[in-house]
Amino acid sequence: MPSKSALTTLIKNKAFELGFVLCGMSRAVFMDEEARRVEAWLNNNYNGEMGYLDNHFDMRVDPTKLVPGAKSVISVAYNYYTTEKQADPEAPKVSMYAFGRDYHKVVKNKLKLLFTYVQSVAGDIYGRAFVDSAPVLEKDWAARSGLGWRGRHGLLINPKKGSYFFLGELILDLELDYDHPIKDFCGTCRRCIDACPTDAISSEGYFINASQCITYVTVELRAEVIPDEFKGKMENWAFGCDICQQVCPWNKFAAPHQEPDFTPRPFLNMTKEEWQDITEPIYEEVFFSTPVKRARYEGLKRNIRFLDNND
Numbered sequence: 001m002p003s004k005s006a007l008t009t010l011i012k013n014k015a016f017e018l019g020f021v022l023c024g025m026s027r028a029v030f031m032d033e034e035a036r037r038v039e040a041w042l043n044n045n046y047n048g049e050m051g052y053l054d055n056h057f058d059m060r061v062d063p064t065k066l067v068p069g070a071k072s073v074i075s076v077a078y079n080y081y082t083t084e085k086q087a088d089p090e091a092p093k094v095s096m097y098a099f100g101r102d103y104h105k106v107v108k109n110k111l112k113l114l115f116t117y118v119q120s121v122a123g124d125i126y127g128r129a130f131v132d133s134a135p136v137l138e139k140d141w142a143a144r145s146g147l148g149w150r151g152r153h154g155l156l157i158n159p160k161k162g163s164y165f166f167l168g169e170l171i172l173d174l175e176l177d178y179d180h181p182i183k184d185f186c187g188t189c190r191r192c193i194d195a196c197p198t199d200a201i202s203s204e205g206y207f208i209n210a211s212q213c214i215t216y217v218t219v220e221l222r223a224e225v226i227p228d229e230f231k232g233k234m235e236n237w238a239f240g241c242d243i244c245q246q247v248c249p250w251n252k253f254a255a256p257h258q259e260p261d262f263t264p265r266p267f268l269n270m271t272k273e274e275w276q277d278i279t280e281p282i283y284e285e286v287f288f289s290t291p292v293k294r295a296r297y298e299g300l301k302r303n304i305r306f307l308d309n310n311d
């Protein structure tokens with residue numbers, strides 16, 4: 001078997017070959033500081049109806065509970081930035097991450113290939129792959145692995161690539177060479193805090209009240225009607241919200257992705273009227289296998305209706 005440092009280099013090179021734009025490693029240890037932060041966040045009920053974020057707290061802060069004998073967490077980032085836009089500026093808006101095929105499958109498949117590669121060079125090792133999975137604090141692992149820092153909007157920012165990427169992790173029972181966190185470059189900037197239309201970001205940043213966030217309201221909230229407090233604040237977002245990323249100065253470094261599966265679907269050409277008239281069969285057809293399916297037809301219709309009546 002190659003040495004620990006040779007193995008680390010081989011894995012990183014393979015990750016880049018598979019299309020990941022960032023890759024870093026951390027020791028798989030209990031996340032003491034992060035655990036206290038998550039506990040405070042949950043105690044404030046900032047998770048809204050996302051009860052699943054309350055579950056398995058032990059697992060979320062201790063990778064050895066997810067992978068017995070875990071020694072390392074490999075964090076990777078997969079770019080989804082595109083310069084393509086929705087054609088009708090009046091049409092209800094969809095967050096950029098949902099323009100193409102559902103990232104869970106795309107990124108997980110890449111991670112499985114990476115894992116197979118690790119086994120081919122490191123032998124009989126055990127591990128698991130995660131993509132946007134509730135039991136893993138993926139932004140914190142990515143920060144520990146030096147992929148970037150957690151900005152005031154809570155997302156991970158890389159100083160050379162911005163923040164438009166998906167994160168994934170491989171948790172392995174294999175020792176590697178470890179990376180280190182990088183500096184927080186938010187400095188005195190408060191653009192995301194000032195731009196957030198629902199004040200979901202705390203006044204000093206770094207704490208997001210998910211139950212106030214348009215992404216949560218349009219994607220996760222299952223209520224039949226959107227609460228009145230969001231009237232006039234949705235800025236025409238029907239699925240997700242990109243405002244805090246759009247205003248972040250570090251995203252001037254974002255470069256378009258090269259992933260065919262993320263090629264924007266034709267729904268980017270839908271007019272406002274077509275959105276308003278959308279039927280369930282059309283919804284099934286145009287959003288097939290995209291992240292927008294998470295909202296379900298009723299949820300998306302509810303969001304569009306709310307925009308029509310209140311924005």
Ligand code: SF4
Binds near residue numbers: 197212213215240
């Ligand atoms: S996604 Fe939108 S609503 Fe949520 S924190 Fe960012 S700007 Fe605010």
Ligand code: SF4
Binds near residue numbers: 152192
């Ligand atoms: S907009 Fe400014 S404060 Fe917010 S995450 Fe970006 S750099 Fe940090």
